[in-house]
Amino acid sequence: MASLVNGVFYQLGSAKQSISEHSRKWCAVLLVLVAFTLALVATLVGLALRSYKGFGVVVVSGTFVTAGTVFLARVIASLWQKAKTLVRQGPIPFALLCGIAAIVAMLPISLVINRSEGLAMWSVIAGGGLVLSGMILLLIDGYPVFKQYKSPGYMVLGGVMIVLALVYMTWIAYWIVPYDPFEIEMGHPNTPPCAEFPMGTTSLGQDMLSRVIAGGATMLQVAVLSVIVCFCIGVPIGLLASYRGGAVDKVVSLVMDSIFAFPGLVLAIAIAAMLGPGVVNMAISIAVVYVPSYFRVVRSQVLTIRELAYVEAAIIMGARDRDILLRYVLPNVLPSSVVVMSINFADAILTAAGLTFVGLGLPVDIADWGWDLTYGFDVITLGYWWVPTFPGIMVVLLALGFTLTGEGLNEILTPKLQE
Amino acid sequence: MKDILRVEDLIVDYVTRRGVARAVDRVSLTVGENRTLGLAGESGCGKSTLGRAIMRLVPYPGKIVDGRVFLDLDEDIPYENGVLKKGEVEITALDEEALRAVRGKEIAYIFQDPMTSLNPMLRIGDHFVQILQAHNPEMEKDEALERGKEVLESLGILPERIGDYPHQFSGGMRQRVMIGLSLVMRPRLLIADEPTTSLDVIVEAQILEEMAQLKEKFNLTMILITHNLGVLAQTADDIAVMYTGRICEVATTETLFEDPQHPYTQALLESVPDVTKPDKKLSWIPGAPPDLVEPLPGCMFHPRCPKAMDICKKKVPKLVQSNNGGVVACHLYGGA
Numbered sequence: 001m002a003s004l005v006n007g008v009f010y011q012l013g014s015a016k017q018s019i020s021e022h023s024r025k026w027c028a029v030l031l032v033l034v035a036f037t038l039a040l041v042a043t044l045v046g047l048a049l050r051s052y053k054g055f056g057v058v059v060v061s062g063t064f065v066t067a068g069t070v071f072l073a074r075v076i077a078s079l080w081q082k083a084k085t086l087v088r089q090g091p092i093p094f095a096l097l098c099g100i101a102a103i104v105a106m107l108p109i110s111l112v113i114n115r116s117e118g119l120a121m122w123s124v125i126a127g128g129g130l131v132l133s134g135m136i137l138l139l140i141d142g143y144p145v146f147k148q149y150k151s152p153g154y155m156v157l158g159g160v161m162i163v164l165a166l167v168y169m170t171w172i173a174y175w176i177v178p179y180d181p182f183e184i185e186m187g188h189p190n191t192p193p194c195a196e197f198p199m200g201t202t203s204l205g206q207d208m209l210s211r212v213i214a215g216g217a218t219m220l221q222v223a224v225l226s227v228i229v230c231f232c233i234g235v236p237i238g239l240l241a242s243y244r245g246g247a248v249d250k251v252v253s254l255v256m257d258s259i260f261a262f263p264g265l266v267l268a269i270a271i272a273a274m275l276g277p278g279v280v281n282m283a284i285s286i287a288v289v290y291v292p293s294y295f296r297v298v299r300s301q302v303l304t305i306r307e308l309a310y311v312e313a314a315i316i317m318g319a320r321d322r323d324i325l326l327r328y329v330l331p332n333v334l335p336s337s338v339v340v341m342s343i344n345f346a347d348a349i350l351t352a353a354g355l356t357f358v359g360l361g362l363p364v365d366i367a368d369w370g371w372d373l374t375y376g377f378d379v380i381t382l383g384y385w386w387v388p389t390f391p392g393i394m395v396v397l398l399a400l401g402f403t404l405t406g407e408g409l410n411e412i413l414t415p416k417l418q419e
Numbered sequence: 420m421k422d423i424l425r426v427e428d429l430i431v432d433y434v435t436r437r438g439v440a441r442a443v444d445r446v447s448l449t450v451g452e453n454r455t456l457g458l459a460g461e462s463g464c465g466k467s468t469l470g471r472a473i474m475r476l477v478p479y480p481g482k483i484v485d486g487r488v489f490l491d492l493d494e495d496i497p498y499e500n501g502v503l504k505k506g507e508v509e510i511t512a513l514d515e516e517a518l519r520a521v522r523g524k525e526i527a528y529i530f531q532d533p534m535t536s537l538n539p540m541l542r543i544g545d546h547f548v549q550i551l552q553a554h555n556p557e558m559e560k561d562e563a564l565e566r567g568k569e570v571l572e573s574l575g576i577l578p579e580r581i582g583d584y585p586h587q588f589s590g591g592m593r594q595r596v597m598i599g600l601s602l603v604m605r606p607r608l609l610i611a612d613e614p615t616t617s618l619d620v621i622v623e624a625q626i627l628e629e630m631a632q633l634k635e636k637f638n639l640t641m642i643l644i645t646h647n648l649g650v651l652a653q654t655a656d657d658i659a660v661m662y663t664g665r666i667c668e669v670a671t672t673e674t675l676f677e678d679p680q681h682p683y684t685q686a687l688l689e690s691v692p693d694v695t696k697p698d699k700k701l702s703w704i705p706g707a708p709p710d711l712v713e714p715l716p717g718c719m720f721h722p723r724c725p726k727a728m729d730i731c732k733k734k735v736p737k738l739v740q741s742n743n744g745g746v747v748a749c750h751l752y753g754g755a
């Protein structure tokens with residue numbers, strides 16, 4: 001399965017080269033993809049009506065109210081600006097402030113509605129509301145910006161929308177799932193999709209649909225954690241080692257290159273096997289694999305930046321190394337590290353899926369796309385196609401979202417490639 | 420007259436894939452207090468490398484192989500690991516920290532292209548703060564900005580513009596900012612590497628004029644590196660002519676223009692147009708400078724020299740006292 005998923009991305013990679021020629025066709029495909037994801041997420045979120053917790057509708061409408069407030073505030077603020085009754089800091093912070101105010105106002109409401117878990121519910125509403133607001137602001141304010149970049153811009157926008165939609169769904173999953181995704185024997189084991197279980201059940205009788213809605217959490221956590229760890233290790237090491245050069249640089253480069261030379265998944269498996277299962281351990285093992293990609297990008301950048309005239313001018317005027325690193329080199333390195341980071345997300349997700357596939361993921365009852373993929377792979381021969389298919393689609397969509405963002409940013413931020 | 424800078428037998432090599440190119444070959448120089456020394460020569464003659472080698476900032480893959488550079492300090496300079504004592508210090512023997520204390524504080528350097536020598540991401544004020552704080556860490560940001568404003572004002576830039584970004588300035592203005600930045604620490608020696616080459620003639624004239632005034636005001640000693648002999652005629656007190664990394668001739672500006680001794684200097688002057696003599700025939704020097712990776716034996720100018728003799732192909736001429744008070748490296752002189 002993992003290789004299949006990988007295969008899709010190789011295809012995507014080669015398709016990327018012909019973007020400029022087929023930009024129109026591509027945009028159409030992109031639009032369809034984004035629309036598909038959004039529709040899918042909307043449908044899944046719509047299942048809140050059947051939420052077993054009973055508060056699905058409350059949570060969803062709570063987030064919608066937040067997003068609606070942000071939208072309204074944004075529109076009003078821009079009207080104000082046109083009427084010169086300036087909203088001083090600009091419309092976006094104003095809109096967000098209004099959204100946060102709405103969220104705060106919702107705190108007592110959620111405490112009244114649900115005594116025992118009120119705070120938890122409220123935090124979910126707050127988070128989900130902010131993610132939704134983010135999507136809206138991105139559409140309103142981001143669109144004109146990204147439009148200038150043509151297809152890479154649309155790629156970024158589409159990718160981010162896909163990712164945010166999935167994040168939103170995962171975030172509020174707990175409250176909207178029709179059945180407890182962890183509970184076994186919800187229905188008859190291995191029931192094919194039917195009215196009661198629209199995506200069937202697993203062989204433990206868990207509801208597939210609930211698992212699909214809730215299963216992104218692990219993967220997103222692992223991906224975010226590993227990418228952050230990676231970024232925080234790779235970038236500073238790259239900066240320090242390559243700025244000073246000399247023996248340290250040689251040694252660090254050697255270590256990084258040897259890590260890089262390993263097949264990523266194998267190395268991740270080895271490390272994860274040593275650390276044992278768990279979200280943090282998975283994240284660490286993935287992080288180790290991808291540190292060299294940051295290091296290499298940062299290093300190659302630093303080597304060119306060091307030669308820039310204004311860096312030399314600063315050195316020649318006796319500027320401190322600290323100033324040169326933080327104010328001259330780092331700002332130049334950041335764009336390309338962000339690109340690596342966004343591409344890294346997709347890799348991290350696929351690696352996480354791979355880790356779970358070989359049994360280094362989480363315990364079986366936790367809802368996790370990776371797990372259902374693994375498990376479904378075993379039962380697919382028995383004809384239970386629904387078990388791996390739906391989580392598989394979600395993994396592909398999530399990874400696709402990150403890849404689109406990454407590749408798009410890559411083309412926007414590294415203009416050299418366009419020549 | 421006191422010597423501010425003394426360079427002794429300085430050698431700089433560039434290690435390239437094709438071999439070793441000697442960009443600066445046993446150069447010795449002195450620069451007296453408050454004098455302006457012009458370094459002249461064709462591009463690639465090593466004059467920029469020499470300027471940078473004085474600050475020990477030879478661009479990769481260059482390396483100072485041998486020789487010493489001395490700088491006279493008129494006060495003690497404290498730095499992180501100690502104090503540089505007043506008097507003569509050997510720059511070529513300083514450690515990184517001490518070097519950083521000298522750079523910008525005692526020797527300032529101005530680059531050729533003002534468009535690229537300011538950090539586009541920092542305001543002009545931040546540049547000033549950065550330099551001032553690098554040399555005295557206790558200085559408050561506001562005080563540093565005040566100092567910056569003063570300097571800008573003395574260069575004819577509105578002090579309010581200290582909050583602007585470099586891209587908001589024109590080329591000439593940026594070069595003024597660069598000059599301001601290099602002077603804000605009150606250095607004793609200013610090395611200017613083709614400071615006006617990328618500017619148009621009118622701005623060039625203004626900036627040269629301003630630099631001359633600043634030199635008076637700040638008691639500066641200057642090294643002006645340029646290929647433009649016209650600029651040197653206006654500004655320099657002494658001129659050193661370089662060819663293929665070696666000094667050919669050093670003399671006061673007047674003597675050099677009136678009575679050039681070295682055949683290369685003569686040829687160089689022949690090729691400069693002169694408005695006072697409109698019917699002067701311009702000449703050029705036939706041939707091209709030799710490849711530094713495969714240096715010629717003897718005087719490197721001999722294939723292009725109209726007065727070349729047999730000995731020129733075998734023996735490297737030494738610098739000797741010439742009849743007009745300067746020094747010259749040519750077998751025609753010094754009773755060779």
Ligand code: SF4
Pocket residue numbers: 681682683718719720721722724725726727728731736748749750751
């Ligand atoms: S040494 Fe000989 S070749 Fe060199 S400049 Fe003098 S005369 Fe010409």
